[in-house]
Amino acid sequence: MATDPPLHAIVPAGGAGTRLWPLSRRGAPKFLLDLTGSGRTLLQQTVDRLGPLTGEDGVVVVTGHAHVPMVAAQLPRLRSENLLPEPAPRDSMAAIGLAAAVLRRRHGDVVVGSFAADHVIGDEDAFRTAVQEAVACARAGYLTTIGVEADRPATAFGYIRAGAELGVAGAPSARAVRAFTEKPDAATAQQYLSTGEYRWNAGMFVVRAEVLLEQLAEHRPALHDGLLSVAEAWDTPGRQDVLDRWWPRLERVAIDHAVAEPVAAAGGVAVVPARMGWDDVGDYAALAGLLPRETPGAAAVLGQTGAVLTPGSPDALVAGRAGRTVAVLGIPGAVVVDTGDVLLVTTQEHAQDVRSLVDAVRERGLDELL
Amino acid sequence: MATDPPLHAIVPAGGAGTRLWPLSRRGAPKFLLDLTGSGRTLLQQTVDRLGPLTGEDGVVVVTGHAHVPMVAAQLPRLRSENLLPEPAPRDSMAAIGLAAAVLRRRHGDVVVGSFAADHVIGDEDAFRTAVQEAVACARAGYLTTIGVEADRPATAFGYIRAGAELGVAGAPSARAVRAFTEKPDAATAQQYLSTGEYRWNAGMFVVRAEVLLEQLAEHRPALHDGLLSVAEAWDTPGRQDVLDRWWPRLERVAIDHAVAEPVAAAGGVAVVPARMGWDDVGDYAALAGLLPRETPGAAAVLGQTGAVLTPGSPDALVAGRAGRTVAVLGIPGAVVVDTGDVLLVTTQEHAQDVRSLVDAVRERGLDELL
Numbered sequence: 001m002a003t004d005p006p007l008h009a010i011v012p013a014g015g016a017g018t019r020l021w022p023l024s025r026r027g028a029p030k031f032l033l034d035l036t037g038s039g040r041t042l043l044q045q046t047v048d049r050l051g052p053l054t055g056e057d058g059v060v061v062v063t064g065h066a067h068v069p070m071v072a073a074q075l076p077r078l079r080s081e082n083l084l085p086e087p088a089p090r091d092s093m094a095a096i097g098l099a100a101a102v103l104r105r106r107h108g109d110v111v112v113g114s115f116a117a118d119h120v121i122g123d124e125d126a127f128r129t130a131v132q133e134a135v136a137c138a139r140a141g142y143l144t145t146i147g148v149e150a151d152r153p154a155t156a157f158g159y160i161r162a163g164a165e166l167g168v169a170g171a172p173s174a175r176a177v178r179a180f181t182e183k184p185d186a187a188t189a190q191q192y193l194s195t196g197e198y199r200w201n202a203g204m205f206v207v208r209a210e211v212l213l214e215q216l217a218e219h220r221p222a223l224h225d226g227l228l229s230v231a232e233a234w235d236t237p238g239r240q241d242v243l244d245r246w247w248p249r250l251e252r253v254a255i256d257h258a259v260a261e262p263v264a265a266a267g268g269v270a271v272v273p274a275r276m277g278w279d280d281v282g283d284y285a286a287l288a289g290l291l292p293r294e295t296p297g298a299a300a301v302l303g304q305t306g307a308v309l310t311p312g313s314p315d316a317l318v319a320g321r322a323g324r325t326v327a328v329l330g331i332p333g334a335v336v337v338d339t340g341d342v343l344l345v346t347t348q349e350h351a352q353d354v355r356s357l358v359d360a361v362r363e364r365g366l367d368e369l370l
Numbered sequence: 371m372a373t374d375p376p377l378h379a380i381v382p383a384g385g386a387g388t389r390l391w392p393l394s395r396r397g398a399p400k401f402l403l404d405l406t407g408s409g410r411t412l413l414q415q416t417v418d419r420l421g422p423l424t425g426e427d428g429v430v431v432v433t434g435h436a437h438v439p440m441v442a443a444q445l446p447r448l449r450s451e452n453l454l455p456e457p458a459p460r461d462s463m464a465a466i467g468l469a470a471a472v473l474r475r476r477h478g479d480v481v482v483g484s485f486a487a488d489h490v491i492g493d494e495d496a497f498r499t500a501v502q503e504a505v506a507c508a509r510a511g512y513l514t515t516i517g518v519e520a521d522r523p524a525t526a527f528g529y530i531r532a533g534a535e536l537g538v539a540g541a542p543s544a545r546a547v548r549a550f551t552e553k554p555d556a557a558t559a560q561q562y563l564s565t566g567e568y569r570w571n572a573g574m575f576v577v578r579a580e581v582l583l584e585q586l587a588e589h590r591p592a593l594h595d596g597l598l599s600v601a602e603a604w605d606t607p608g609r610q611d612v613l614d615r616w617w618p619r620l621e622r623v624a625i626d627h628a629v630a631e632p633v634a635a636a637g638g639v640a641v642v643p644a645r646m647g648w649d650d651v652g653d654y655a656a657l658a659g660l661l662p663r664e665t666p667g668a669a670a671v672l673g674q675t676g677a678v679l680t681p682g683s684p685d686a687l688v689a690g691r692a693g694r695t696v697a698v699l700g701i702p703g704a705v706v707v708d709t710g711d712v713l714l715v716t717t718q719e720h721a722q723d724v725r726s727l728v729d730a731v732r733e734r735g736l737d738e739l740l
Contacts (some may be wrong), residue, residue: 350700
């Protein structure tokens with residue numbers, strides 16, 4: 001085990017990114033897109049940033065069958081054995097639990113860490129420092145999360161309430177987690193911010209594989225047994241048969257709810273705070289905040305566009321197309337997404353409502369646009 | 371003269387329609403567009419509605435050289451002698467004065483009436499009744515305008531202040547004009563509306579050719595002399611030489627300012643009020659008000675579009691393109707104009723500001739988009 005990396009990363013690459021429609025589609029979900037204009041997709045950036053922590057072959061990607069070809073094309077150095085196709089989405093506990101069980105069979109009781117494929121992190125040094133502390137906590141037996149320092153009363157994220165310092169060797173900033181909370185309303189978020197005790201839940205969990213599977217066995221025994229059956233057969237010719245039998249019956253549950261919340265209540269979760277420029281790019285307001293602007297208030301422009309003019313429209317976001325001029329007049333915070341078959345116009349104020357717009361598109365029978 | 375129609379109509383077909391960019395362009399100005407979804411362009415509708423008043427060959431169109439081919443194509447029954455090309459725009463007094471002088475040479479002292487090529491009129495019966503009264507006033511020697519009954523305190527139109535009844539035979543509703551006023555501010559417009567004395571100036575003037583040219587000779591003698599020189603040569607081989615000599619020197623002035631205002635001050639202008647569903651389609655707010663909607667608040671849609679969804683965007687206006695779905699979320703009064711090379715997004719509140727946007731496009735060196 002001496003050559004084993006300190007961390008095996010699990011990257012669940014799923015989720016429709018509905019609030020980023022029509023940039024994000026069923027066939028081209030958010031994690032497969034370059035949303036930062038960097039030339040790398042969110043998935044590629046995620047794997048790029050994990051490499052120094054995991055070594056060459058230390059990243060496993062869990063994704064839906066339909067996305068396997070695109071994921072493989074975007075990550076040409078990923079070994080096929082490290083690309084785990086899910087027959088159907090079963091939420092994050094199944095995806096992460098499967099990968100943890102497969103990794104335990106392959107490598108023993110290694111430290112695993114889950115990192116979403118569709119988030120951005122501006123300060124990679126801070127990220128890696130936090131993960132190294134989290135690995136130390138994981139080795140000490142904790143289910144460890146990285147808590148992003150809240151710099152505004154965001155209502156789009158869940159929160160983690162930190163408790164006492166843990167004094168784990170190699171993790172000087174780690175604290176116990178008192179509770180996980182759902183996305184708050186604005187007043188609650190403001191109150192969270194004022195206490196200084198709350199961090200944003202970035203969905204990152206670092207834990208020994210053995211510990212995670214034990215916690216799963218305790219809190220979700222049926223899901224544990226199903227995942228272990230699948231993992232047993234994964235690297236054998238029997239994989240498909242076992243998947244056909246077990247996968248449709250697995251409970252759909254998020255890892256937060258399945259294990260993090262009950263284990264936190266029992267004192268078994270640690271949080272490593274980090275200020276690392278994290279965002280989950282959850283909607284167009286988030287995207288508008290991430291993209292560079294030539295001057296304050298100037299338009300944020302994504303993709304190859306023609307000229308963009310935004311008089312009277314400070315902080316506009318324009319995702320255009322080559323050869324087309326886009327003019328936005330008198331709409332502060334405008335969002336204009338100009339794709340080949342769909343044109344979306346809204347404002348950042350309504351960024352969360354794009355989800356219901358997508359429902360309306362479906363109700364109109366325009367499934368081919370989703 | 372017995373077979374001469376009661377009215378010779380002059381249709382000045384000019385003006386860029388800048389506030390309707392990018393629908394309206396230099397090469398395809400507003401009057402050449404079907405902006406009502408009727409299948410007929412504004413120019414065609416104008417000529418259609420004049421036919422019953424003028425007879426077959428009683429309409430003369432004055433337009434810029436560049437637009438002659440398109441005008442001829444849209445009006446295949448117009449005789450070429452009734453299409454008067456201007457070498458360069460010289461405002462409405464030159465266009466109407468030239469046509470009046472040419473018509474006087476051809477037909478004698480006929481009644482002429484000027485009607486813009488890019489306005490809409492919903493109630494054509496009311497329009498024709500008003501024009502018939504205006505013709506009676508013209509025969510009695512008045513420079514006669516048709517005053518549109520103001521049903522709201524519009525700030526986008528000039529106003530006509532009506533005075534005493536005139537008692538002209540055949541024109542029971544005609545009144546003297548006390549004054550023409552420029553576009554008012556909102557408070558002034560409200561005050562105009564409350565008096566009941568004011569009508570909107572639709573730029574329609576009906577007058578004997580002889581009377582108009584005498585008024586022009588009195589108030590703008592140089593312009594009068596230039597136009598008469600051009601008209602003398604119009605139907606001769608010498609037309610181009612005379613145009614080359616005179617046209618560049620003609621004063622640029624609107625007919626309102628050149629003759630209507632001074633003649634009104636002297637008591638020589640009549641107004642026939644009319645309630646006829648008139649609008650000059652001056653900007654996108656006007657256009658949004660004219661187009662049909664399936665239900666109150668539903669989107670007004672212009673042209674061949676794909677699906678249009680406008681949740682949270684009451685009274686939106688969408689000019690789309692075939693095969694593209696347009697979704698507008700949370701922007702009341704939105705205006706989305708999706709052309710091949712330009713996408714404009716604004717609101718009806720900013721409809722008048724489109725003109726300055728066009729200036730900004732020019733300043734960016736994007737002249738090919740104008």
